[in-house]
Amino acid sequence: MSSSRHRLSGLPALAALLAVAGCSSSDDGAAAAVPRPDAAVAKLCRNLDAKLPRTVDGQRRSDPRPASALTAGWGSPVIILRCGVPRPPKMIDPKVAEGSDPDAVAGAVNGVDWLMERQGGGGYRFTTANREAYVEVSVPAVRDSATVLVALAPAVQKAIPEGIAD
Numbered sequence: 001m002s003s004s005r006h007r008l009s010g011l012p013a014l015a016a017l018l019a020v021a022g023c024s025s026s027d028d029g030a031a032a033a034v035p036r037p038d039a040a041v042a043k044l045c046r047n048l049d050a051k052l053p054r055t056v057d058g059q060r061r062s063d064p065r066p067a068s069a070l071t072a073g074w075g076s077p078v079i080i081l082r083c084g085v086p087r088p089p090k091m092i093d094p095k096v097a098e099g100s101d102p103d104a105v106a107g108a109v110n111g112v113d114w115l116m117e118r119q120g121g122g123g124y125r126f127t128t129a130n131r132e133a134y135v136e137v138s139v140p141a142v143r144d145s146a147t148v149l150v151a152l153a154p155a156v157q158k159a160i161p162e163g164i165a166d
Contacts, residue, residue, distance in 0.1 A: 030078055032064035032071045037084030041133045041165070045070045045083035048135065048159035052081070056151045057143050077140035079148055085136045087166055088127050091115050109146070110153035116145075128156060132163040 037045065049069040054061050059075025072081040090104040099105070103118040106129065113129040122141035126149060127134055135156055139145045 030062070030064050030073065030076075031066075032073065032080045032082055034066060034068040035070050035082050035084035035086075037070070037133065041084045042070065044133045044160050045135075048083050048133075048155055051155040051159050053151050053155065057147045059143075075140075075143070077142060079140065079143055080138045081152065082136045083133060083160075085127065085134045087134055088115060088117065088136075090117060091127065091129060109149040110157075112149070112153045112156045114149065128160065130162055130164070131156065131160040132165055133160050134165050135160060 035045075046069045049072060052061070052072050056074040056079055059079065061072060061074050062076070062078070064071055064073045064078065064080060070083050073079060090101065105116045107114055107116065112131075114126045115129055117125045117127070119125050119138070124139055124145055126137045126139070126145070128136075135152075137148065137152060139148050
C-alpha cells in the first residue's frame with residue numbers, strides 16, 4: 001500500500017487551520033464510543049493515555065463513559081479524544097488535498113498533522129494524519145480549538161510514531 005495515499009499534501013499554514021477552526025464543538029454528553037483497533041494500535045493508544053495532560057483549555061480531565069484507555073475527556077461541554085479510530089473517508093478525498101472541500105481542511109499544529117472536519121452545531125473534529133494510529137479529537141464550540149490541539153500535540157508526538165496507520 002502506498003504511503004502517498006494517506007499523506008496530506010500541501011498542508012495549509014497553521015494560521016489558516018486555526019482561523020477556520022476558531023472556537024469549536026462536539027457532543028456535549030459524557031459518553032463516547034470506544035474504538036476497536038488491533039492489538040498494536042491499542043498498545044499505542046494505552047501509551048498515549050498515560051501521556052495525556054491533566055488539563056486542556058483550562059478544563060480538568062473527566063473521562064467519558066464507558067471507561068477506557070482509548071478515550072479521554074476534558075470539561076463540560078466535553079472535549080473528547082478517541083484513539084484507534086478508523087481512517088476518516090475524507091482523509092483520502094482529493095478535494096481535501098486540493099483545499100476545495102470547505103468542510104475538511106488539512107493542517108499541522110506543533111508537529112502533528114490533522115484533518116479538520118466541520119461538525120454540526122459549530123464544532124470540529126480533528127483526526128491525526130501520518131501517524132501509526134488515528135487519534136480523533138472533538139472540540140465543542142465553546143472551546144478554543146487551537147489551545148486544545150497545542151495541549152495534545154506533545155502527548156501525540158511522544159506516544160504515536162509517525163507513519164501510516166493502515
